[in-house]
Amino acid sequence: MATDDLVVPEAAGAQYRETMPSFAQERFWFLDGLVPGNAAHTLQQSYTIVGPLDVTALADALTAVVRRHDVLRSRYVPAEDEVRVQVDAPRPVDLPVLDLSTEP
Template sequence: MAALPLSHAQRRLWFLGQDGRRQPHLPHALAVHLHGNLDTKALQQALTDVIHRHESLRTTFEEHDGEPCRTCCPAPRPS
C-alpha cells in the first residue's frame, strides 16, 4: 500500500481536523443496538460488499514528514 497525496478537498478536511475538536460537518462513528434475530452471515456479506465498492471506506489519513497523505487498504475478497 503506497501513501498517496491528498486531493485539495481531502487536504482541507485534514487541516480542519488538526485542532482536535469535533467537526460537525464530518461523518462520525455511530453505534446501533439491534433487537431480534440477526443473520450474521448476511450482515457480513452486506458490509463486505459495501466496503469493496467504496474506496473511501478503506482509506486512512496519516502524516509523513509533516505532510498529510492517504493510504487505501485493499478491498476484501467477496465470499
C-alpha cells in the same frame, strides 16, 4: 491533472496503496490539525433490529460496501508538510456478535 495520475504504484506485496488526498480530504486533515479530535464533522447512527438477524449476510453486505468504497479503508498519514492517503487492501469485515437476548 487527473486523480489517476497521482496514484503511486502499489509495491509488490503491499497491504495498501498510497495516493494524494482530494482537496476536501486535505481540508479536513488541515482542520483536524487546528483542533485535534474535533467530532464536528463526524456522523453516527444506530439501528434497532427486530427479529432474527442473518449475521453472515450482514457481514457480507458490509464487506461489499467497504470493498467498493476506498474512503472506508483509508488512513491519512503526515509526510513532510503534506498528507498522504494510504488505502488498505480489501478484506472481510469482522463483525463481532454479542447476544443480549437473555438480558432484561
